[in-house]
Amino acid sequence: xxxxxxxxxxxxxxxxxxxxxxxxxxxxxxxxxxxxxxxxxxxxxxxxxxxxxxxxxxxxxxxxxxxxxxxxxxxxxxxxxxxxxxxxxxxxxxxxxxxxxxxxxxxxxxxxxxxxxxxxxxxxxxxxxxxxxxxxxxxxxxxxxxxxxxxxxxxxxxxxxxxxxxxxxxxxxxxxxxxxxxxxxxxxxxxxxxxxxxxxxxxxxxxxxxxxxxxxxxxxxxxxxxxxxxxxxxxxxxxxxxxxxxxxxxxxxxxxxxxxxxxxxxxxxxxxxxxxxxxxxxxxxxxxxxxxxxxxxxxxxxxxxxxxxxxxxxxxxxxxxxxxxxxxxxxxxxxxxxxxxxxxxxxxxxxxxx
Amino acid sequence: xxxxxxxxxxxxxxxxxxxxxxxxxxxxxxxxxxxxxxxxxxxxxxxxxxxxxxxxxxxxxxxxxxxxxxxxxxxxxxxxxxxxxxxxxxxxxxxxxxxxxxxxxxxxxxxxxxxxxxxxxxxxxxxxxxxxxxxxxxxxxxxxxxxxxxxxxxxxxxxxxxxxxxxxxxxxxxxxxxxxxxxxxxxxxxxxxxxxxxxxxxxxxxxxxxxxxxxxxxxxxxxxxxxxxxxxxxxxxxxxxxxxxxxxxxxxxxxxxxxxxxxxxxxxxxxxxxxxxxxxxxxxxxxxxxxxxxxxxxxxxxxxxxxxxxxxxxxxxxxxxxxxxxxxxxxxxxxxxxxxxxxxxxxxxxxxxxxxxxxxxxxxxxxxxxxxxxxxxxxxxxxxxxxxxxxxxxxxxxxxxxxxxxxxxxxxxxxxxxxxxxxxxxxxxxxxxxxxxxxxxxxxxxxxxxxxxxxxxxxxxxxxxxxxxxxxxxxxxxxxxxxxxxxxxxxxxxxxxxxxxxxxxxxxxxxxxxxxxxxxxxxxxxxxxxxxxx
Numbered sequence: 001x002x003x004x005x006x007x008x009x010x011x012x013x014x015x016x017x018x019x020x021x022x023x024x025x026x027x028x029x030x031x032x033x034x035x036x037x038x039x040x041x042x043x044x045x046x047x048x049x050x051x052x053x054x055x056x057x058x059x060x061x062x063x064x065x066x067x068x069x070x071x072x073x074x075x076x077x078x079x080x081x082x083x084x085x086x087x088x089x090x091x092x093x094x095x096x097x098x099x100x101x102x103x104x105x106x107x108x109x110x111x112x113x114x115x116x117x118x119x120x121x122x123x124x125x126x127x128x129x130x131x132x133x134x135x136x137x138x139x140x141x142x143x144x145x146x147x148x149x150x151x152x153x154x155x156x157x158x159x160x161x162x163x164x165x166x167x168x169x170x171x172x173x174x175x176x177x178x179x180x181x182x183x184x185x186x187x188x189x190x191x192x193x194x195x196x197x198x199x200x201x202x203x204x205x206x207x208x209x210x211x212x213x214x215x216x217x218x219x220x221x222x223x224x225x226x227x228x229x230x231x232x233x234x235x236x237x238x239x240x241x242x243x244x245x246x247x248x249x250x251x252x253x254x255x256x257x258x259x260x261x262x263x264x265x266x267x268x269x270x271x272x273x274x275x276x277x278x279x280x281x282x283x284x285x286x287x288x289x290x291x292x293x294x295x296x297x298x299x300x301x302x303x304x305x306x307x308x309x310x311x312x313x314x315x316x317x318x319x320x321x322x323x324x325x326x327x328x329x330x331x332x333x334x335x336x337x338x339x340x341x342x343x344x345x346x347x348x349x350x351x352x353x354x
Numbered sequence: 355x356x357x358x359x360x361x362x363x364x365x366x367x368x369x370x371x372x373x374x375x376x377x378x379x380x381x382x383x384x385x386x387x388x389x390x391x392x393x394x395x396x397x398x399x400x401x402x403x404x405x406x407x408x409x410x411x412x413x414x415x416x417x418x419x420x421x422x423x424x425x426x427x428x429x430x431x432x433x434x435x436x437x438x439x440x441x442x443x444x445x446x447x448x449x450x451x452x453x454x455x456x457x458x459x460x461x462x463x464x465x466x467x468x469x470x471x472x473x474x475x476x477x478x479x480x481x482x483x484x485x486x487x488x489x490x491x492x493x494x495x496x497x498x499x500x501x502x503x504x505x506x507x508x509x510x511x512x513x514x515x516x517x518x519x520x521x522x523x524x525x526x527x528x529x530x531x532x533x534x535x536x537x538x539x540x541x542x543x544x545x546x547x548x549x550x551x552x553x554x555x556x557x558x559x560x561x562x563x564x565x566x567x568x569x570x571x572x573x574x575x576x577x578x579x580x581x582x583x584x585x586x587x588x589x590x591x592x593x594x595x596x597x598x599x600x601x602x603x604x605x606x607x608x609x610x611x612x613x614x615x616x617x618x619x620x621x622x623x624x625x626x627x628x629x630x631x632x633x634x635x636x637x638x639x640x641x642x643x644x645x646x647x648x649x650x651x652x653x654x655x656x657x658x659x660x661x662x663x664x665x666x667x668x669x670x671x672x673x674x675x676x677x678x679x680x681x682x683x684x685x686x687x688x689x690x691x692x693x694x695x696x697x698x699x700x701x702x703x704x705x706x707x708x709x710x711x712x713x714x715x716x717x718x719x720x721x722x723x724x725x726x727x728x729x730x731x732x733x734x735x736x737x738x739x740x741x742x743x744x745x746x747x748x749x750x751x752x753x754x755x756x757x758x759x760x761x762x763x764x765x766x767x768x769x770x771x772x773x774x775x776x777x778x779x780x781x782x783x784x785x786x787x788x789x790x791x792x793x794x795x796x797x798x799x800x801x802x803x804x805x806x807x808x809x810x811x812x813x814x815x816x817x818x819x820x821x822x823x824x825x826x827x828x829x830x831x832x833x834x835x836x837x838x839x840x841x842x843x844x845x846x847x848x849x850x851x852x853x854x855x856x857x858x859x860x861x862x863x864x865x866x867x868x869x870x871x872x873x874x875x876x877x878x879x880x881x882x883x884x885x886x887x888x
Binding site for chain 1: 425490491572575576578580584588590591592593594596735739742743746747754755833834836837838839845849850856857
């Protein structure tokens with residue numbers, strides 16, 4: 001006596017609703033109506049930020065307080081689990097909600113440039129920033145940088161015994177004692193792509209094969225690398241300056257080495273700021289970009305726990321970090337490195353058995 | 355006399371027809387909501403994966419699947435092993451505990467029920483971290499392995515089969531067991547009567563744990579076990595290729611599909627159905643129950659106390675706890691409100707879907723379960739991008755640019771799970787009661803309101819709790835769709851986790867756990883009180 005649901009009716013109606021959705025306007029076709037809306041009495045700007053919230057929030061709140069412009073923020077982080085705001089921006093490409101993208105590393109910005117998500121804007125504030133940190137076409141401008149560093153446990157490794165070059169990590173003396181974050185994600189993906197761009201495929205492949213043979217531990221994120229080194233589970237690891245600084249502030253037994261200062265050069269990762277193509281508030285977006293590129297913001301990021309290295313000369317570097325002029329940065333064509341990410345990801349999956 | 359009979363038959367059939375139509379409209383509304391919120395985002399992404407770089411129709415994204423190499427096959431095998439292992443372990447732990455909670459008579463029952471649900475609200479990642487800190491140095495070979503991962507995920511998720519078993523046993527007749535006990539030993543009664551009674555709900559819980567374990571990549575990552583989910587994630591986070599990511603999700607969906615079909619075929623529709631009655635026959639007051647109680651105690655210590663001690667000892671190192679708590683106020687309020695709204699909406703839709711699935715009279719109704727499981731298994735990032743594609747358009751800004759879009763995400767992700775569980779619960783309620791009411795002339799809304807809902811009430815409360823907990827911890831979809839401004843507590847914790855000392859992260863994790871526990875404690879106390887007054 002069970003009632004049979006009328007499946008045919010259900011499927012028919014589902015079909016109709018599917019069709020009505022399919023025939024609806026595709027995303028973005030009504031862009032103009034949104035963009036041409038009358039200016040609101042209270043100015044506002046929307047920014048997507050992948051620089052860690054603890055560091056970026058105070059800067060954006062200060063801007064809001066000093067200008068009266070309402071700043072709408074979506075935060076993210078580069079930890080492994082994040083699929084990144086870049087995906088949100090790509091998905092929203094036909095109907096952008098953001099005006100500005102503030103990225104904490106170069107790769108994502110360059111992916112967005114390639115996909116037509118960004119608009120060119122050359123900020124007058126970018127004058128003091130060296131040319132290699134600016135896109136010749138104006139789609140992005142770099143400011144305040146982090147660096148990739150070797151972190152070591154000071155209880156287990158003496159300063160003069162700590163590795164000075166990433167190539168030292170393949171030494172049998174560090175067998176099973178090296179941790180790196182998954183090289184497919186976050187700043188590690190930038191680092192490995194930069195290495196391939198600099199060294200060439202053969203040398204880079206060889207380096208990672210040796211690293212694998214030395215039983216490198218691949219963990220979910222840079223903060224995990226830092227914590228493992230701090231706990232003494234491994235003696236050394238590769239991570240970012242800001243990650244190490246958190247442990248230093250927390251009085252953990254760690255220290256850092258800027259690798260390859262003389263030979264290959266230190267891999268520097270600037271923040272990058274870009275205007276979004278068809279942004280809802282382009283003028284407010286440009287004003288916010290100008291502010292982020294000011295010497296004042298570089299100073300604040302240097303003095304905060306982010307310990308970011310100012311790209312301008314004349315802005316005081318953070319404590320524990322040498323100034324940019326004191327070491328050789330890896331000569332990086334950021335576009336070239338970003339272009340390698342996809343291919344390098346596939347290579348390393350095989351070499352490192354990811 | 356004859357004509358009078360005919361007239362009454364005619365009248366009855368007219369009533370039935372009307373009922374069918376009304377019922378049909380309600381079913382249809384629920385099906386449309388399910389379709390629009392849960393199926394369409396996935397459909398949108400599948401459509402996207404069929405478009406090549408030039409914007410034409412093409413199978414380019416699926417061509418890579420043809421070259422599925424040994425590395426990927428290994429990853430898929432790892433994921434399947436992890437799913438089956440964790441689901442089996444959680445079922446083996448959860449079912450006896452559920453039986454104990456439903457049929458046992460022992461002291462501090464409320465406390466035990468509350469305590470044993472706690473692991474479900476501890477984020478698995480935090481759980482794994484605590485275990486690494488405890489055992490990573492002692493038995494690294496076990497912790498950093500597939501077995502260690504299975505153990506941790508199984509312990510994280512056993513409350514699901516436990517809650518399912520308890521809810522199911524509360525809805526079934528103790529007299530069947532009573533009658534069987536006259537002729538058979540307790541173990542045989544448990545195996546032949548009790549287990550088949552709870553089978554539909556337990557199998558739903560098994561599949562949910564399977565899906566959750568396969569979807570997990572934080573814990574395997576931490577324990578250095580390579581899993582297939584990372585492949586899909588890599589396509590998003592490293593390659594930014596939506597089409598490829600969706601195509602790569604297909605093999606994992608097939609594994610889930612196979613698991614769902616396998617379970618559906620084993621369970622079939624041959625479930626025992628009995629009338630609801632409060633008396634409990636297989637009364638667990640002595641003998642074996644002590645053993646189960648002892649095991650429960652050990653599981654409680656292992657799963658709740660140890661991680662809690664580790665988290666607390668970390669959190670006590672914090673420099674400024676009050677600032678961490680105060681700054682998270684808005685996120686906590688948001689999380690509580692959005693999860694409660696989300697869970698309520700999900701339940702409203704799923705009760706109807708579950709009822710429709712439970713009462714569908716075809717031989718193919720198990721397919722509905724398979725659809726629910728497969729939709730639930732779609733990676734949260736795929737769902738998130740699909741939602742953006744569908745909702746970021748003219749006329750829908752009100753939803754897309756507000757917090758409502760987060761609730762849309764909850765509906766998309768969790769309606770299938772809730773429908774799966776509630777479908778299992780509805781199947782336990784004998785249809786004969788509804789038939790009797792219908793023959794007595796009760797309208798369908800009246801039957802549904804007066805007979806069906808009271809019978810599945812325990813199931814609804816339990817499922818609401820599960821969905822609330824899931825929604826409270828949801829991260830993958832929320833991260834993508836969240837509008838500017840303060841969003842939810844997990845998003846807040848997640849966006850500050852990298853550059854915050856471990857002590858503050860531990861404090862925030864404890865905060866998250868305690869705020870999910872609040873409604874849980876309230877509901878459990880409320881239910882116990884209600885039972886006592888009854």
